Amino acid sequence: MARDPKYDILFDKVKIGPKVSPNRFFQTSHCAGVGSERPGTQAMFRGTKAEGGWGVVFTEFCSIHPESDEFPYTSARLWDEGDVRNLRPMCDEIHKHGGLSGVQLWYGGIHSPRLESREVSRSASCLPSNLLPARTLYAAECDEDDIKAVINMYVLAAKRAQDAGFDLLEVTAGDSTFPVQFLERRYNKRTDRYGGSLENRARVYIEIMTALKKACGDTSAITTRYEIDTLQGPHGLEAKDEGIRFVELMHKEGVCDLWAVKIGDYEEWGEDAGTSRFRKSGWMLPFVKEAKSVVGSTPVVVNGRYTSPDDMVAVIRAGIADIIGAARPSIADPFLPKKIEDGRPEDIRECIGCNQCVSKFNQSGLLNCTQNATAMEEYRRGWHPERFSRAKDPCSVLVVGGGPAGMECARVLGERGYDVHLREAEAELGGHLRNVIRYPRMNEWGRVTTYRQLQLSKMKNVEVHLGVGKMTADDILAYGADKVVIATGSHWATDGLGAEGHGTLPGCDASLPNCLTPEQILAGKPIPGERVVVLDGDGHFTGVSMAELAADLGKKVTLVTNMSDPAEYSQFTMEVQNNKRMLHEKGVDILRNHWVESYQDGKLTLFYLYRHGSALIDPEVGRMPRHESTAVTVLDVDAVILVTSRVPNHELFAVLKQRRGEWEANGLQGVYKVGDCNAPRQISDAVFDGHRLGREFDSPHPQYPLPWIRERQLWGAETVPALGDSRPAVEPAT
Ligand code: SF4
Numbered sequence: 202m203a204r205d206p207k208y209d210i211l212f213d214k215v216k217i218g219p220k221v222s223p224n225r226f227f228q229t230s231h232c233a234g235v236g237s238e239r240p241g242t243q244a245m246f247r248g249t250k251a252e253g254g255w256g257v258v259f260t261e262f263c264s265i266h267p268e269s270d271e272f273p274y275t276s277a278r279l280w281d282e283g284d285v286r287n288l289r290p291m292c293d294e295i296h297k298h299g300g301l302s303g304v305q306l307w308y309g310g311i312h313s314p315r316l317e318s319r320e321v322s323r324s325a326s327c328l329p330s331n332l333l334p335a336r337t338l339y340a341a342e343c344d345e346d347d348i349k350a351v352i353n354m355y356v357l358a359a360k361r362a363q364d365a366g367f368d369l370l371e372v373t374a375g376d377s378t379f380p381v382q383f384l385e386r387r388y389n390k391r392t393d394r395y396g397g398s399l400e401n402r403a404r405v406y407i408e409i410m411t412a413l414k415k416a417c418g419d420t421s422a423i424t425t426r427y428e429i430d431t432l433q434g435p436h437g438l439e440a441k442d443e444g445i446r447f448v449e450l451m452h453k454e455g456v457c458d459l460w461a462v463k464i465g466d467y468e469e470w471g472e473d474a475g476t477s478r479f480r481k482s483g484w485m486l487p488f489v490k491e492a493k494s495v496v497g498s499t500p501v502v503v504n505g506r507y508t509s510p511d512d513m514v515a516v517i518r519a520g521i522a523d524i525i526g527a528a529r530p531s532i533a534d535p536f537l538p539k540k541i542e543d544g545r546p547e548d549i550r551e552c553i554g555c556n557q558c559v560s561k562f563n564q565s566g567l568l569n570c571t572q573n574a575t576a577m578e579e580y581r582r583g584w585h586p587e588r589f590s591r592a593k594d595p596c597s598v599l600v601v602g603g604g605p606a607g608m609e610c611a612r613v614l615g616e617r618g619y620d621v622h623l624r625e626a627e628a629e630l631g632g633h634l635r636n637v638i639r640y641p642r643m644n645e646w647g648r649v650t651t652y653r654q655l656q657l658s659k660m661k662n663v664e665v666h667l668g669v670g671k672m673t674a675d676d677i678l679a680y681g682a683d684k685v686v687i688a689t690g691s692h693w694a695t696d697g698l699g700a701e702g703h704g705t706l707p708g709c710d711a712s713l714p715n716c717l718t719p720e721q722i723l724a725g726k727p728i729p730g731e732r733v734v735v736l737d738g739d740g741h742f743t744g745v746s747m748a749e750l751a752a753d754l755g756k757k758v759t760l761v762t763n764m765s766d767p768a769e770y771s772q773f774t775m776e777v778q779n780n781k782r783m784l785h786e787k788g789v790d791i792l793r794n795h796w797v798e799s800y801q802d803g804k805l806t807l808f809y810l811y812r813h814g815s816a817l818i819d820p821e822v823g824r825m826p827r828h829e830s831t832a833v834t835v836l837d838v839d840a841v842i843l844v845t846s847r848v849p850n851h852e853l854f855a856v857l858k859q860r861r862g863e864w865e866a867n868g869l870q871g872v873y874k875v876g877d878c879n880a881p882r883q884i885s886d887a888v889f890d891g892h893r894l895g896r897e898f899d900s901p902h903p904q905y906p907l908p909w910i911r912e913r914q915l916w917g918a919e920t921v922p923a924l925g926d927s928r929p930a931v932e933p934a935t
Contacts, residue, residue, distance in 0.1 A: 202543060202544030202545060203544050204541060204542045204543065204544045205544060205546075207511075207514065208510050208514060208541050208542075208546075210225070210514055210517055210518070211224060211225050211226065211510060211513055211514060211517070211525070211538070211541065212224045212225070212542065213225060215256075215500055215523055215524060216500075217257075217301075217369065217422040217424065217458050217459045217500055218418065218421070218422035218423060218424075218458030218459070219418075219419065219420055219421070219422060219458075220301055220368045220369065220421070220422045222256040222257050222301055222524070223256045223299055223300065223301075224254065224256040224538060225256065225513075225517065225523065225524045225525055226254060226255045226256050226257075226524075226525060226527070226531075226537070226538040227255070227256060227257040227461075227502050227524045227525060227526045227527070228247075228250050228255045228257060228258045228259055228526075228527060228528065228531040229259055229426070229461055229502065229504055229526040229527065229528050230259040230260060230261055230262055230303070230305035230371065230373070230426065230528075231259070231261060231528035231529075231531075231532070231558075231559075232261045232262065232274075232275075232276075232559060232562040232568065233246060233261050233275075233562065233567070233568040233577065234275045234561060234562045234565070234566055234567040234568050234577075235261075235275065235277075235567065235568075235577070236261065236275040236276050236277045236278060237277050237278045237279075237283075237284040237287040237288055238275060238287070238912070239912040240286075240287035240288070240290050240291070240912065241290070241580040241581070241910065241912055242567075242577060242579075242580045242581055242912060243260070243277070243287070243288070243290070243291045244290035244291040244293070244294045244580065245294065245579035245580035246576065246577055246579055246580070247259075247260070247291050247294065247295060247302075248291065248293075248294025248295055248297065248298065248579075249535045249579050249585070249586065250295075250300075250531050250535040251294065251295040251296075251297075251298035251299070251300030252298040252535070252536075252539075253531075253534070253535040253536035253537065253538060253539045253586070253587075254536065254537070254538025254539040254541075254542060255300060255527075255531055255535070255537075255538055256300055256301065256538075257300060257301045257302075257303055257368075257369060257524075258295050258300050258301070258302060258303065258531075259302075259303035259304065259305055259369070259371070260277040260288065260291065260302075260303070260304050260305060261275075261276060261277050261305070262276050262277070262305050262307040262373060262376075263276060263277035263278060263279055263288075263304050263305050263306060263307055263358075263362075264276045264277070264278045264279070264280065264307055264308070264309075264313075265279055265280075265306050265307065265308050265354045265355055265357075265358035266280060266308065266354040266358065266931070267280055267315075267317075267318035267320045268308070268313070268315070268318070268320045268321065268322045268323065268354075269307060269308040269309045269310070269313045269315075269322055269354075269379075270313055270314070270315040270316070270317050270318035270320065271307075271309065271313060271314060272314060272315070272316045272317035272318070273314065273316050273565045274314070274562065274563075274565055275562070275565065276307060277304070277305075279304070279306075279358040279361045279362055279365070280358075281361075281921060281922050281926075281928075282361075282921055282922075283920075283921030283922065284361070284365075285361050285364050285365045286921070288304070288362075288365045288367075289364075289365045289366055291365075292365055292366030292367055292368075293366060296366065301368040301369060301422075302366060302367050302368050302369070303367060303368065303369035303370075303371055303424070304362045304365075304367040304369070304370060304371065305371045305373045305426065306355055306358055306359060306362070306370060306371060306372050306373065307373050307378060308322075308351060308354065308355070308378060308379040309322065309378055309379070310322050310323065310324035310325075310340050310378060310379040310382045311324045311328060311329070311330045311338060311339060311340040311382065311388070312330050312332050312333065312338070312376075312377060312378075312467055313338075313340075314333060314336060314338065315338075321340070321341050322340040322341070323340055323341050323342075323343045323347050323350075323351055323379075324340035324341070324342065324343065324379065324382045324388065325342070325343065325382045325383045325388055325389040325390070325391055325395065325396070325402075325405075326342050326382075326388060326389060326390040326391060327339055327340065327341060327342040328340075328388065328390070331468060332377070332467050332468060340382075342391075343395075345393075345395075346932060346933050348395065348405060348408075349932075349933045350931040350932045350933065351379060351409075351931075352405075352408055352409050352412050353412075353931040353932075353933075354931050355372065355409050355412065355413060356412050356413060356416045356417075357929055357931065359413050359416060359417045359421070360416065360417065362421075363417055363420070363421055367421070368421060368422060369421065369422045369424050369459070370413055370417055370421050370422065370423055370424065371424045371425060371426055371461065372406075372409055372410060372413065372423075372424075372425045372426075373425070373426045374406055374425055374426065374427050374428065375426045375427065375428045375463050375473070376428070376466065376467040376470060376473075377428075377431075377466045377467035377468070379405075380405060380406035380409060381406075381428065381431075381438075381466070383395060383402055383403075383404070383405040383406060384402050384403055384405075384406055384438065384443075384447060385402070385431065385437055385438055385466075386402070386437075387433075387436055387437060389402050399443050399446055399447065399450070400450065403447050403450050403451070406447075406451065407450065407451055407454055407456065410423060410425065410451065410454070410456040410457055411454060411456045413456075414456040418456075418458075422458040422459060423456065423457065423458050424457065424458050424459035424460070424461065425451075425457055425459075425460060425461065426461040426462075426463060427447075427448070427460060427461070427462055427463070428444075428463050428464060428465060428466055428473075429444040429445065429448070429462050429463070429464060429488055429489055429491070429492060430444050430464045430465075430488045431464075431465065431466035431469065432464060432465050432466070432469045432472055433466065433468075433469075437466060438466075440464075440488045440489075440491060441491070444488075444491075445491045445492065445495060448460070448491075448492050448495045448496060449495050452495055452496050452497075452499065457496075457499065458499065458500075459499065459500045459501075459502065459524075460492055460496055460499060460500070460501045460502065461501075461502040461504075461526055462485075462488075462489040462492045462501060462502065462503060462522075463485065463489070463504060464485050464488045464489070469778070470775055471556075471774075471775030471776055471777070471778060471779065473485075473504070474528070474529070474556060474559055474775060475506070475554070476554045476555060476556045476774060476775070476776050477506075477553060477554025477555070477642070477643075477645035477646070478554070478642040478643065478742070478776060478779075479642070479776065479779045479783075480506075480554070482505055482506050482507055482508065482509070482512060483505040483506075483507065483512060483516070484505060485503065485504065485505050486503065486505065486516070486521060489501070489503050489521070489522070490521045493520060493521055493522060493523075500523040500524055501521075501522045501523055501524070502522060502523070502524040502525075502526040503516060503521060503522035503524075503525065503526055504526040504527060504528065506527070506529055506530060506552055506554055507525055507527060507530060508530045508533075508534075508537070508549060508551040508552055510541045510546050513525045529552040529554070529556075529558060530551070530552045532552070532558050532568070532570050532573060532576050533550050533551060533552035533553070533570055533571075533572040533573050533576075534549050534550040534551070534552075534572070534573065534586070535573070535576075535586050536586060536587050537549050537550075547655065548655070548656070550572050550573060550648075550652050551572070551648045551652065552572060552648075553571060553572060553645050553646045553648045553649060554645050555571050555646065555774070555884075555885075556773075556774035556775060556776070557569060557570065557571045557774070557883060557884075557885045558570050558576070559773070559774070559775060560770070560773035560774045560775075561773075563772070563773040563775070564773055569885050569886075569889065570885060571649060571883075571884050571885040571888060572648070572649060572652065572888070573586060574609065574885075574888050574889045574891075574892035574893070575892070578909075580910065581909040581910040581911070581912070582896075582907075582909045582910075584892075584896060589613065589616040589617045589896070590617065590896075591617060591618050592614075592617045592618045592619050592898070592899060593899040594899055595618050595619055595620065596619060596620070596683035596684060596870070597619070597620040597621075597622070597681070597682045597683045597684070598611075598614050598619050598620065598621050598622070598682060598683065598684045598685070598686060598898075599622050599624065599677065599680050599682035599684070599685045599686070600614070600621060600622065600623045600624070600685075600686045600688060601624055601672050601677065601685065601686065601687050601688060601689060601853065602624075602625065602626075602632065602687065602688035602689045602690055602876075602878070603623055603624075603625030603627075603630040603631065603632060603665070603667070603688075604630075604631065604632015604633060604634065604688060604690045604876060604877070604887065605631075605632060605634060605649055605650075605876065605884050605887040605888045605891065606632075606688045606690075606875040606876025606877065606878075606887040606888065606890050606891035607623060607625070607632065607686070607688030607875070607876065607891060608623070608630055608632075608649075608650065608653040608654070608657065608891070609653060609887075609888045609891035609892045609895070610686050610688060610875050610890075610891035610892070610894050610895045611623040611653075611657060611663060611665075611686075611891075611895075612653050612656050612657055612660075612663075612895070613891070613892050613894075613895025613896055614663075614686075614895045614898060615656075615657065615660040615662055615663035616660070616895075617895065617896075617898070618662065619662065619898070620662050621660075621662060621663040621664070622663075622664050622666060622680075622682065623657065623663065623664070623665045623666065624666045624669050624672060625665070625666065625667050625668070625669065626668075626669060626670050626671045626672070627667070627668060628667055628668040629650075629667065630650050630653070630654050630665070630667065631647075631649075631650040632688075632690045632876075632877075633690055633691070633692075633720075633877070634646060634647070634649055634650055634884070635650075636719065636720060636723040637743075638650075639723055640719075640742070640743070640746035640747075640749075640750060641746055641749045641750055641753065642746070642749075643742070643746065646884075649884065649888070672853070673853075674853065674856040674857050674860055677853075677857060677869075678857075678860070678863055678864075678867040678869065679867065681867075681868060682868075682869070683868065683869070683870050684869070684870055684871045684872070684873070684898075685857070685869065685871070685872045685873070686872075686873050686874070686875055686891075686894065687851075687853055687854040687857070687872065687873065687874040687875070687878055688874070688875050688876050688878060688891065689850040689851070689853055689854070689878040690849075690850050690876060690877045690878055691847040691848055691849045691850055691877035691878065691881040692718070692720060692847065692848055692850060693718040693719055693720055693743075693843060693844065693845075693846075693847055693848075694718075694843060694845050694846045694847065694848050695710065695711035695712070695716075695718055695843065696709055696710060696711070696843075697709035697736065697797065697843055697845050698845060698846050698848070699736075699738035699739075699763075699845030699846040700738055700763070700846060701738055701763040701796045701810075702796070706736075706797045706799070706800065706843075706845070707797075707798070707799040707800070707801075708799045708800035708801045709736075709797065709800050709841060709843060711843060714727075714729055715729055715730070715803070715838075715839060715840045715841065716800070716840070716841050716843060717840060717841070717842050717843065718842070718843050719743055719746075719747055719842070719844060722747070722750070722842065728751060728754065728756065728840050728842070729839050729840050730756075730839020730840055731755075731756055731757050731839055732756070732757050732759075732836075732837060732838050732839045732840075733751045733756040733757065733758050733759070733838070733839065733840045733841075733842065734758075734759045734760075734761055734805055734836060734838050734840070734841050734842070735747045735748045735751065735758060735759070735760045735761065735841075735842045735844060736761050736762075736797060736841060736842065736843055736844060736845055737760055737761065737762040737764075737767070737768070737844045737845075738762070738763055738796075738844065738845040738846060739844050739845065739846065739847075740762070740764050740768060740769040740770045741768065741770045741771075741883070742768065742770075742771070743844050744760060744762065744767070744768060744844040745760070745767055745768040745771075745780050745783070745784065747842045747844055748760045748767075748784060748787075748789045749783060749784075749787060749789075751842065752787040752788060752789055753787070756840075757788070758787070758788075758789045758790070759789070759790040759791070759792060759836065760784065760789055760790070760791050760792070761792045761795050761796075761797075761805075761807060762791070762792070762793055762794075762795070763794065763795065763796045763810060764793065764794070765793055765794060766793065767780060767781065767784060767791050767793070768780045792807065792834070794809060794810045794811065795807045795808065795809055795810065795834065796808060796810060798833060800838070800841055803837055803838060803839065804835050804836070804837065804838070805835070805836045805837075805838040805841060806833050806834075806835050807833060807834045807835070807836065808832070808833050808834070809832065809834075812830040812832050813825055813827040813828060813829050813830050814827045814828030814829075814830070815827070816828065846881075847877065847881035848881070849877060849878050849879065849880060849881055850877075850878050851874065851878045851879070853878075854872065854874045854878060857872045858872065871903070873894055873903055873904050874904070875887070875890040875891045875894050876890050876891060893906060
């Protein structure tokens with residue numbers, strides 16, 4: 202099908218310095234955890250996006266020198282020839298599909314952890330990092346030779362980037378990097394010509410861009426990513442003040458071929474990568490709209506988790522930006538542009554704004570995606586997001602349970618040509634997501650279901666049966682399917698079972714009126730009284746959502762957690778600050794590092810996890826080998842909401858296994874389990890589980906994953922650099 206002409210504007214070519222982007226789709230730099238260390242994964246992950254129509258595809262942030270070492274996090278690197286060799290395949294893959302490749306040149310200054318290189322970073326002033334204060338991170342204050350040295354590092358890295366094949370060389374002045382450490386008053390305490398006035402503080406940033414323009418600008422586009430508002434008020438850069446005045450200063454110099462404009466500094470990264478719980482698509486526009494009027498015909502990129510082509514067109518027609526930047530929408534659907542071009546935008550797998558992707562990077566892991574199970578698996582498992590191998594031996598498959606894992610498994614099996622029946626007990630697909638999307642702020646997560654529902658409905662070889670009630674083992678044996686996939690999900694513990702002590706909680710029993718699980722609340726069980734405690738031993742979104750839900754009902758809420766922070770996982774999804782702001786706004790009290798001794802007669806007795814003494818005493822059977830404390834905190838409570846742990850619904854699978862002897866007589870060849878009924882996990886893991894089983898359904902033992910390609914140095918292989926090699930000088934000659 203041809204694309205709708207109203208979207209033609211999205212496919213206009215855009216000139217970026219000496220380069221031309223084939224369209225207005227631009228994958229801005231985003232973390233993935235691959236860097237230069239996993240060249241195959243990097244190449245195929247980014248290359249697949251170019252294949253899917255993204256006109257420009259960037260690396261993650263790319264360290265220009267060992268002084269700016271992000272380890273234990275994984276950045277790309279352009280430190281030496283070895284990195285050039287490992288990033289070149291990415292450029293080749295992008296070029297193969299007609300895209301432009303971009304690299305984000307990063308020098309972190311005081312925020313570089315440097316746990317691998319142990320070298321000293323440099324910055325405007327010698328200050329401790331406000332991002333990683335507990336790590337005793339300082340950078341050395343630059344003298345003018347140091348400034349020239351760092352500028353040289355940018356130039357040398359840019360030349361290596363050209364050698365690797367990169368088309369766009371982007372200086373990042375996002376996330377409080379070196380240029381911003383000079384630009385922002387709070388980082389720059391200098392009194393020389395690089396400190397004081399805005400013109401002085403802007404000098405380093407402009408000198409870096411000028412040096413790159415001179416060294417590489419004839420053949421490469423020299424671009425920047427710029428945080429126009431750090432969201433710190435007058436303490437940082439403000440869009441209406443120095444934020445826009447800097448754009449004027451730099452634009453006058455004519456050294457920038459494209460502006461990728463964002464908001465939020467490193468501390469407020471979660472406002473740049475805003476989650477759908479707190480930010481709806483396009484939230485940055487009020488801040489970035491000024492930039493275009495200043496820079497004239499120089500292209501401006503705006504991000505904002507755009508997944509709707511209509512919204513994208515509106516932004517461009519309004520003259521706010523020329524190019525639609527995207528990180529997460531390009532992860533969730535690498536083929537988003539192609540689907541618009543092919544006239545099937547309804548097939549776009551829209552990002553849900555959950556930030557699972559970046560949460561994995563923030564744990565020093567590899568990115569994964571709730572919506573797109575193939576992200577990062579393109580090379581190591583050979584998975585393409587839009588292509589599926591045909592089933593070697595097509596057969597009929599019954600999938601029991603229409604939650605995330607069941608839906609995804611049925612979708613993949615359907616794409617592969619199996620004859621699939623997906624049977625869901627309830628009247629709607631979604632599994633536990635049916636509840637989750639009714640928590641406050643969570644409605645965008647419903648896209649996990651709606652995308653799969655539509656795709657399943659398009660496949661003639663897939664039947665979806667809703668509202669069929671719970672299937673028994675007898676039902677399944679009599680069903681007549683060749684193979685069965687059990688995807689029956691999980692439920693919240695009704696007795697307080699959780700990670701803390703791995704035991705149930707005395708007096709906590711959700712069969713009582715004053716004890717509730719999230720499922721019961723969503724099913725309409727009333728929360729009695731005024732004083733409500735949410736017991737959060739889960740640490741993700743459910744505990745804070747229940748607290749918000751109860752507070753919105755007018756309850757006086759206390760969130761009790763065994764962790765050091767409310768919704769501790771949100772430090773990884775970067776919602777931690779906004780979770781705290783929200784809880785504060787709603788008047789929710791927080792008790793950290795506490796757990797439950799008992800809940801009796803409206804008294805919730807809590808203990809501090811670290812109440813016993815720090816010294817060890819001689820061991821004795823039946824006693825804690827510390828000076829024991831019996832100190833407790835007792836709260837008068839009308840209701841307790843149990844968000845302690847989830848319990849797998851695995852009974853059906855267990856019974857079917859027990860009745861293995863009856864399989865053959867019923868024509869049943871295999872029974873498998875996926876998702877939470879195997880082990881409760883995050884939704885991204887459940888989707889992955891279902892996807893993997895579908896992809897490997899005709900392997901010898903489908904329940905167990907096939908090996909994948911592991912990218913690491915094999916002993917005896919060449920190292921680059923080798924011991925004794927020299928490093929190009931960056932310091933000016935003295
Ligand atoms: Fe979007 Fe969530 Fe996927 Fe990240 S993990 S790209 S936020 S759907």
